Structures are given as C-alpha cells and as structure tokens.
Amino acid sequence: MGRFWSLLFLLVPVFGVGTFIVAATPNTLLVNHWLPENISETGGVIDGLFMFILWLTGIIFIGTGVALFWFLWKYDSERTTEPVKYMHGSHTLEVVWSILPAATLLFIAIFQMDAFADAKIRRPIQSAGPDGIEGTADDVPQPPLVEVTGRQFEWRIRYAGKDGLLYTTDDVHTVNELHIPVDEVVVVAIQSEDVLHSFFLPNMRVKQDVVPGMQQYVWFRPIRSGEFDIVCAELCGWGHYKMRGRLTVESRGQFDAWLQREFEEQERSEYTPVEDEE
Known part of the structure; x- marks a missing residue:
C-alpha cells in the first residue's frame, strides 16, 4: 500500500480530534462553533452527559485509528515480503467484539436514564393528587x-x-x-x-x-x-x-x-x- 498512504490515513483521526480541540478552546477562530451558552437549570447535566459520551466515543475512535494505522504501517506490502496468512474466523473474537459494544451501549443507556426522565418524563406538578402525596400517579x-x-x-x-x-x-x-x-x-x-x-x-x-x-x-x-x-x-x-x-x-x-x-x-x-x- 505504501507508507505515504498510511500517513495519509493517519491524518483523518488527527484532523478529526484536532477540530474538536480547537472548537472547544476559547479565544480561537472557532470559539463560537462549540455548544451555545447554556441558560437552563438542567442544561449543565445535559452538557455533562454530552461530554461524557463524546470522551468515551473519542477514546474508542482514537484507539481504533491508531490500531489501523499500526497494521498499515507494519505490514506495508512494499516492505514486508512474508506471505499473508488468512484467518477464517474466531468465535472468541466474535464474542468479545459483540459483548464489549453491547456493554458500552447498555452502560450509556443506564447512565443517562435519570437525565432523560427529568427532561422528557417527569413533568413538573402543580399539586399532589387526592391522596395528598406528591410523586404518585394522581399528581396534578x-x-x-x-x-x-x-x-x-x-x-x-x-x-x-x-x-x-x-x-x-x-x-x-x-x-x-x-x-x-x-x-x-x-x-x-x-x-x-x-x-x-x-x-x-x-x-x-x-x-x-x-x-x-x-x-x-x-x-x-x-x-x-x-x-x-x-x-x-x-x-x-x-x-x-x-x-x-x-x-x-x-x-x-x-x-x-x-x-x-x-x-x-x-x-x-x-x-x-x-x-x-x-
């Protein structure tokens, strides 16, 4: 493939991550291209959830990009004469890369449940219902x-x-x-x-x-x-x-x-x- 193309591939995650860093840094040309000013009482929770997911997926993105670059660089066809060995599948790998993403998504879903409920489900109440207890199904x-x-x-x-x-x-x-x-x-x-x-x-x-x-x-x-x-x-x-x-x-x-x-x-x-x- 050629190491030039390996380096060119590396520019994708480098520029991708760099764009986010510059956009989030004050006093730059892209200062107004990040999140708009928060004026809501619960906005900080939502912003925190957004940043958590961004960091989590960003780390996975960087790790995947570095791994792909390493394979492209190490096994460059112009420098490696060893014949390629093909694998016909691995049940262990299939289980691992199925469980890890599923566990990550499940963790995110559980982690954001409270914020989602406050924003979409728990409508503010005016008063308690006939039972006189707030937080029940008959609240007004x-x-x-x-x-x-x-x-x-x-x-x-x-x-x-x-x-x-x-x-x-x-x-x-x-x-x-x-x-x-x-x-x-x-x-x-x-x-x-x-x-x-x-x-x-x-x-x-x-x-x-x-x-x-x-x-x-x-x-x-x-x-x-x-x-x-x-x-x-x-x-x-x-x-x-x-x-x-x-x-x-x-x-x-x-x-x-x-x-x-x-x-x-x-x-x-x-x-x-x-x-x-x-």
Whole structure:
C-alpha cells in the first residue's frame, strides 16, 4: 500500500480530534462553533452527559485509528515480503467484539436514564393528587403557560391570559415571539398544524419533535435573561431554513407588563368601531 498512504490515513483521526480541540478552546477562530451558552437549570447535566459520551466515543475512535494505522504501517506490502496468512474466523473474537459494544451501549443507556426522565418524563406538578402525596400517579401536572403550534414555516404562539388558562377569551397570540419569565419552571405545550417539525431551543437544551395529531409538552427553568433563538430542527419543506423565532427571557414583572400590552393591542386590533350614520 505504501507508507505515504498510511500517513495519509493517519491524518483523518488527527484532523478529526484536532477540530474538536480547537472548537472547544476559547479565544480561537472557532470559539463560537462549540455548544451555545447554556441558560437552563438542567442544561449543565445535559452538557455533562454530552461530554461524557463524546470522551468515551473519542477514546474508542482514537484507539481504533491508531490500531489501523499500526497494521498499515507494519505490514506495508512494499516492505514486508512474508506471505499473508488468512484467518477464517474466531468465535472468541466474535464474542468479545459483540459483548464489549453491547456493554458500552447498555452502560450509556443506564447512565443517562435519570437525565432523560427529568427532561422528557417527569413533568413538573402543580399539586399532589387526592391522596395528598406528591410523586404518585394522581399528581396534578403544572398547566402550560404557553402553547406553540408549528406550521410551515412559522411558530404560532398562544399565551394564557390573566386567568392562567389556555383556550379562554383572554389568550394572547403572537407569531415567532416567545416570552417567558426567568427563574420559573415553564411548561410549554407543542403541536403541529401540518407536517413534522422539531421545536429547538439551543440555549435551553430543549429539542422535541412536533408530531401532527399529538400534543406534547416540554419544560425548563431559565436562569438568565436575554434574547435567544428558536429554530426548527426537522426538514419540513422548502422554507425550513426561515422557520425561526425569538425567545425572550425576562423578569416576571417585565413578562406580565409585556403580556398586558400585547393583550390590549390585540383587543384594539380586533375591535373596529362603527361610525354613526347621519
């Protein structure tokens, strides 16, 4: 094969690992190409899980690349005249390289179960159920503060008004503009009006497929104010690239004032006075 090609093969893992190192190092040209800033209370757990899996798979990737390079280098056909010896299989090797990956995947699955449950299963509760004990099946879940409906190619957003309930006369409607209060657990109901979308808040570490005919829920607790991106992470048609929105995290007072202004403006736009006929 030639040792030139062996060295060329070695460049693949070297550049692959080097790219990750440079991207994760501050004060480099790629500083903004790593994970976006985390603003969620549980985001640190998700980032830690991501880094753990990245390190685990990275070590396996490097080890495999080094082993392949060593074989290419040592048994180069231009320098080795010894005839090749073919093996027709080894039950021991088959068992080993079947058990090791399976055990690794099982370990990852068990290791991430708690983080997955907090993000996808354990919806925040409003109060205990009739038995008066929290953590049981009859707990009353926290109602959603807002409903987000995905449609080609925008996010339709409905807020609960003063009564705190969705689907009542004081609901507030916006498009591609999501406001939430900081330092509070927020539950969002999501649904699709047409095709499959994916509701993605990169800074909140929240991503959930939006399936037509299903209403799903996501929840999070923002810990920092500011403006951030809302994107669709599922190819949903020709205008997928422009299906973006703005997430504004602000204090409870600012949120309530903004919601009241939106409600009043909505009321004015819906009311058209009729001039008296003379």
